[in-house]
Amino acid sequence: xxxxxxxxxxxxxxxxxxxxxxxxxxxxxxxxxxxxxxxxxxxxxxxxxxxxxxxxxxxxxxxxxxxxxxxxxxxxxxxxxxxxxxxxxxxxxxxxxx
Amino acid sequence: xxxxxxxxxxxxxxxxxxxxxxxxxxxxxxxxxxxxxxxxxxxxxxxxxxxxxxxxxxxxxxxxxxxxxxxxxxxxxxxxxxxxxxxxxxxxxxxxxxxxxxxxxxxxxxxxxxxxxxxxxxxxxxxxxxxxxxxxxxxxxxxxxxxxxxxxxxxxxxxxxxxxxxxxxxxxxxxxxxxxxxxxxxxxxxxxxxxxxxxxxxxxxxxxxxxxxxxxxxxxxxxxxxxxxx
Numbered sequence: 001x002x003x004x005x006x007x008x009x010x011x012x013x014x015x016x017x018x019x020x021x022x023x024x025x026x027x028x029x030x031x032x033x034x035x036x037x038x039x040x041x042x043x044x045x046x047x048x049x050x051x052x053x054x055x056x057x058x059x060x061x062x063x064x065x066x067x068x069x070x071x072x073x074x075x076x077x078x079x080x081x082x083x084x085x086x087x088x089x090x091x092x093x094x095x096x097x098x
Numbered sequence: 099x100x101x102x103x104x105x106x107x108x109x110x111x112x113x114x115x116x117x118x119x120x121x122x123x124x125x126x127x128x129x130x131x132x133x134x135x136x137x138x139x140x141x142x143x144x145x146x147x148x149x150x151x152x153x154x155x156x157x158x159x160x161x162x163x164x165x166x167x168x169x170x171x172x173x174x175x176x177x178x179x180x181x182x183x184x185x186x187x188x189x190x191x192x193x194x195x196x197x198x199x200x201x202x203x204x205x206x207x208x209x210x211x212x213x214x215x216x217x218x219x220x221x222x223x224x225x226x227x228x229x230x231x232x233x234x235x236x237x238x239x240x241x242x243x244x245x246x247x248x249x250x251x252x253x254x255x256x257x258x259x260x261x262x263x264x265x266x267x268x269x270x271x272x273x274x275x276x277x278x279x280x281x282x283x284x285x286x287x288x289x290x291x292x293x294x295x296x297x298x299x300x301x302x303x304x305x306x307x308x309x310x311x312x313x314x315x316x317x318x319x320x321x322x323x324x325x326x327x328x
Binding site for chain 1: 100102103106107109110111112113114116117120121124126127130131132140144147150151154170171173174176177178180181184185187188190191194
């Protein structure tokens with residue numbers, strides 16, 4: 001790692017690996033749970049995955065652009081998670097009415 | 099373009115903080131998938147990225163990179179935490195469905211009991227030895243059965259079922275309708291006699307119940323009193 005100018009931090013690789021490996025479990029848990037507006041939650045996770053890929057890719061190409069993409073993804077993901085939480089509060093924590 | 103990075107970090111920190119605060123303050127319904135554990139783990143996950151956002155903003159603004167070394171570890175914790183929150187919601191959903199099924203079954207059971215208690219004939223359930231394990235209100239009245247709150251069964255009664263010849267069959271204990279224990283779909287008459295000589299003739303319709311092993315596991319016996327004598 002780091003040869004030829006490319007700089008990849010091990011923790012970034014581990015983070016991406018964990019995120020990708022656990023993504024199916026996350027998807028199954030979210031889609032099977034009675035969660036309101038869950039597409040926002042899934043979208044937030046997906047955008048974070050893009051950020052994790054970008055932070056590794058910036059060690060190889062377009063460092064400035066991909067760094068910006070990474071941080072922009074954090075912001076977008078935060079907005080998506082916030083939107084999910086707003087949906088949770090609005091619908092009382094579940095899709096089915098009592 | 100990099101000038102925008104600290105701004106993006108600051109905005110993300112604020113948004114993650116808002117998400118964490120709102121989920122903590124949420125008061126979901128009791129039957130919702132969002133329970134206390136979900137809110138705790140979800141807020142913790144959001145809180146981690148508040149720290150990441152602040153750390154990144156301070157670093158890119160050139161103020162401090164002291165948190166940078168911790169940020170690497172913090173990011174790795176995010177996915178397990180949010181996965182646990184999602185899994186908790188999934189488990190809570192399953193638990194809620196089971197509770198709803200239980201209450202639906204329980205109310206159906208209560209309704210069935212009320213219906214059986216309302217019918218104008220006696221209804222008893224006997225096990226494979228002829229022991230009465232259930233009796234509706236009419237049967238309790240006519241066969242003088244009373245529930246024993248200690249055992250959950252019925253207190254011993256002293257009437258005895260008579261055979262076709264009018265005499266107790268050998269080995270039959272009082273209070274048992276042994277003739278129906280293994281009988282399948284019968285419509286017969288059954289006499290029972292109390293120690294004081296009083297006799298009651300019952301017109302009985304019975305149907306057998308299957309046991310877990312597939313054999314006969316007792317019967318449902320419905321009856322009407324057709325004659326009372328000595």
